[in-house]
């Protein structure tokens with residue numbers, strides 16, 4: 001930590017390479033924002049989830065696999081696509097994207113200026129979900145990391161076990177003549193389930209929101225098992241024994257009502273905690289997340305070799321305290337990726353999984 | 356332990372009664388008698404004393420997980436349950452174990468004799484042999500409180516099904532002062548020798564609050580009316596010359612009421628009386644406050660005996676000369692009860708007087724004035740009713756007077772437990788004393804989930820200070836707080852203590868400075884105790 005060459009890089013009199021502004025993370029030298037939450041001229045986007053890629057930017061720069069979904073959500077926007085590892089230079093600032101393993105096209109943003117390197121992780125996970133390009137650690141001096149599940153109670157099981165449980169649950173429900181409804185975010189979680197569930201068990205039906213995401217993702221070359229969109233004319237008999245994937249917002253809606261009789265499950269990291277599971281009031285909680293768990297977060301920080309860490313959305317205070325005890329120069333940062341309620345425990349009461 | 360772990364997660368994973376019953380049935384079928392007995396004991400709250408302090412569990416768990424203690428505590432605040440937090444933070448199992456539930460419970464009992472280091476070794480080894488779910492159940496065996504939504508009624512139902520017995524018989528067998536350490540499943544539930552346990556009480560029959568207009572109950576003369584007394588509901592058992600007194604919480608409380616013990620000499624024959632233990636002096640009931648001085652105290656001083664003497668106000672006769680009267684109609688039981696009381700002629704055994712209104716209108720007028728005799732309202736019992744088990748609708752109703760109420764400002768909020776662990780759901784309320792807000796009551800019930808979520812959001816946005824799980828908040832929200840009794844208290848800053856405070860509603864129409872004052876509370880107090 002007392003390396004004098006490093007100290008020079010962090011000198012207090014010079015502007016930091018990335019600033020935390022009320023519009024978002026800002027690189028003044030390069031003239032761009034990263035995942036801004038207010039309209040700006042140039043936005044570099046880590047991934048296509050709604051809280052990271054927002055409406056109103058004049059120009060969007062993102063991984064080219066993020067762009068079809070961004071366009072589906074944001075309509076006509078001015079985009080530039082990049083590949084992982086491809087480097088752009090603006091004003092002496094080098095900008096590149098690196099796999100984050102969160103959803104298809106998700107990226108960590110690396111910003112380098114005169115040898116000083118910052119990495120903004122966006123959302124990420126370390127395990128290979130077989131859809132997105134697996135996470136690659138990027139060495140840097142300063143890391144900006146998320147902390148959605150930055151508490152040691154969050155530790156994921158191997159995903160194969162989770163999918164085996166899911167298959168078993170579907171089979172049991174099918175035997176009883178019930179529909180199996182799984183709630184999961186329409187971009188990421190839904191496709192992950194679709195690609196890993198045993199589709200030989202029965203028919204798979206989709207809610208419209210997920211069907212639409214899939215259409216955009218097919219453009220990116222993603223392949224899915226055979227599914228059917230649920231429409232007004234879908235016969236009631238079809239639901240029995242089938243698996244239905246729907247976004248969390250569908251829970252309790254009139255749309256869900258017509259699927260009866262069913263069992264409903266939520267697939268989310270929050271399902272780790274019994275209280276959260278019960279408050280969600282579903283029949284079953286599958287612990288499946290597109291975010292890093294406690295061990296992965298720690299591993300990612302370690303692999304980055306960063307000395308300074310800024311902790312955004314999640315258990316920011318707790319995780320940065322922990323990192324400080326581990327010898328990092330760590331600080332919590334308030335962002336609008338989660339808004340006001342981003343404190344302890346609040347995650348579990350949110351309507352849908354953090355995007 | 357594996358089967359019990361599966362049972363607990365099955366119970367936890369469903370809200371449907373039929374699924375809970377079937378999970379219990381399948382456990383009962385697969386398990387040994389020893390494990391079945393523990394199942395009954397643990398789920399009905401008869402866990403033996405906690406063998407290990409939770410502070411030690413926290414320390415050892417943090418150590419084993421290689422985490423600082425503060426991080427475990429923070430995690431606990433989020434999770435809301437210590438057993439669960441510990442289960443989640445520990446590293447994955449390295450071995451497995453197929454110890455039975457009974458073996459585990461025996462082990463835990465014997466820990467008391469071991470040195471701390473040996474206990475630690477036992478616990479940490481056990482943790483390393485269990486998956487998360489087993490660990491959670493194991494920790495709960497130590498810390499207690501399986502909150503898996505299984506009522507006593509449901510356990511009785513599952514056992515009755517398993518044993519092929521009637522529910523009320525099973526329920527009766529489960530009553531009393533048994534411990535899993537001094538009986539067996541067969542002795543407790545299978546061998547039908549009722550005489551074996553002379554002290555065994557009957558399950559209490561409890562009334563629901565009346566929700567509809569009383570006129571909906573039919574003719575007024577089909578009902579027996581009594582005052583609803585605010586004491587301790589109890590069952591006095593007189594068998595073979597002995598006296599046993601049970602509280603509704605199935606606690607044997609005979610020793611706490613030496614006044615009543617003398618009844619064994621004068622009761623004319625063996626019987627079981629259901630009634631209310633009340634502080635009573637000079638021919639009138641005293642406030643609940645007097646009884647409070649006797650609860651939780653095993654040694655009763657002379658001063659207490661003279662200041663707050665008790666009587667039993669009899670409601671019902673459940674057994675007479677060995678005969679179970681519970682299926683005899685209320686009206687006939689009442690006649691038998693009156694006969695026992697009049698033969699006894701004791702100043703400590705009174706009867707709950709019958710009130711005989713000629714119309715519902717007259718009943719309503721009597722109810723309105725019930726506070727004047729320190730009663731909480733009226734009890735309505737159908738003259739033809741049996742003495743049932745547990746809280747049932749239909750034949751018995753409590754028709755309470757409306758609670759007293761006051762408008763107060765919320766000043767502190769605390770996280771709830773279990774299902775509400777993520778919500779600020781417990782609040783402290785204050786009234787004005789000049790410029791100052793003085794806390795006077797805590798309440799957590801009375802809001803719907805939706806309302807509670809809105810208050811929760813307010814708390815998070817308006818926190819002034821934090822102390823552990825408690826936050827002080829901007830004094831802005833006004834609530835109407837209802838309560839059923841009020842008494843002076845030296846233990847509270849406000850100088851008063853409320854009985855059964857609860858939130859009646861949020862007063863969106865009131866600003867904090869429009870809330871009531873301590874003077875207002877004091878005048879209610881004066882009116883109430885004078």
Ligand SMILES: [Zn+2]
Nearest residue numbers: 049123354355
């Ligand atoms: Zn995301």
Ligand SMILES: [Zn+2]
Nearest residue numbers: 123337354355
């Ligand atoms: Zn995010």
